[in-house]
Amino acid sequence: MTKLLEIKSVYAGYDNKIVLKDVNLVVKKNDFLGIIGPNGGGKTTLLKVILGLIKPIEGSVEFNNIDDNLIGYLPQINTIDQKFPIPVQEVVLSGLMSHKKLFGRYRAEDKDKAKVLMEQMGILHLSNKNIGELSGGQLQRVFLCRAIISDPQILILDEPDTYVDSNFEMELYGVLDKLNDHMAIIVVSHDIGTISSHVKTIACVNGSLCYHDSNVINQEQLKTYNCPIDLITHGEVPHRVLKKH
């Protein structure tokens, strides 16, 4: 399988605080990787390293055969100013920024492409609405359109399941399953229960990164991965497995 991205012994962090230690990761074509880990464990930092927003202190991030501009990115929604005067259609079009450079014009075909995507996501009727008027689920759909309008080979989603109901969550993972046919997907979530039934592999990030080559994981494994999070198992009746206390 073609390697798209290889991270080799990366150390990264902010100022004098090292958050990621000796992280190694390979992302291949058609991968669907779930990244889990406690808050402050470095999940978002890892994404920022991959996206080129943070330069690693040590180690390397290599892209194989792809333009590193071709990463689709869906940021955490609470980082966005929802009162900003920008209509939905413009948000989606901003996903083509890297293709347009500074003085690039947006053509009719770009707008058509945005329309087709919005139609597929069921938000075409909102295209002239301001983002402030949307619900959490609608907003996530808008940002998903923005992330994939440039036909990326890797799609990165940072907690797409916050501020949405379980209905939308199901729909979202349905869409992601389809997208996975032609792009690798990396999704960060603190809700391992929902993601583990959709992703193919799991990585636990808590300072270091432990790669788990399957989507089934148990509490014991999480412990050995040094990943202190609650686990919800699949089954007829979902139940939470908690540590003894």
Place this chain on the structure above:
Amino acid sequence: MNEIIELLSYNFFQNAMGAAILASISCGIIGTYIVARRIVFISGGITHASFGGIGMAWFLGLNPVFGAAVFGVFSALGIEWVSKKTDVRQDSVIGILWALGMALGIIFIYMTPGYAPNLMSYLFGSILTVSNLDLYLLAGLCVLTILVFALMMRPIVYVAFDEGYAQTHRAPVQFLNYLMIALVALAIVLNIRVVGIILVISFLTIPQTIANMFTQDFGKMILGAIGFGILGSLSGLFIAYKLNIPSGATIIFSFVILFILAKVVQLSLLKLKRKAA
């Protein structure tokens, strides 16, 4: 009616109207950026910091607009740099620059021997005495601003909206941020002549806020802000002349009246919509 026609034939009044219209255009565009990006406080800091430049220019016998421009642009770039490169809290830095600028201005003007310049005209503006040079500078600013937005409105808006995302697209985020903050400073400094240091912020925020009631689109908000800016400033100008009261303050006052009227219209439109639904 005859009185208005007579008024329009005066050179000083033509200049004042020209200044009001040009100020509305440049402030309409830049102010929309300021309001959308929520940098009203930064703009206030730049405005007051530039007073230090005015005082220094008086002291050195230079053109005050030149001194204000240098102080304004450097404090703007400084605020942007400090907030990006260091972990000093941005609003504290603005507070310091704000006070420092005013203090420097007052000290320099006090130290200037001989004729003391009319401080009031810088604090509250003097649109009725704008010179041809002021008009040319304002017109130049309008051309520059329109050019920048005609060429780069989308990248400017996209970076202002979601800087982190723009970075993942390798957009020239830093260049655009510095360019815009410098333009903000220039717009503030040149428009100080029209409405003054204390009131310029209203030119940059009230028409934009009114436009924002009726549209959520950045481009349309600019056009709306320019329209409301011209309407408010021209009616303010006429009222000020008619009642013989300070023009800068009257313009702001008419902006606020417009704001209240717009709010009433907006609320009744909402009511109608709800009834129809």
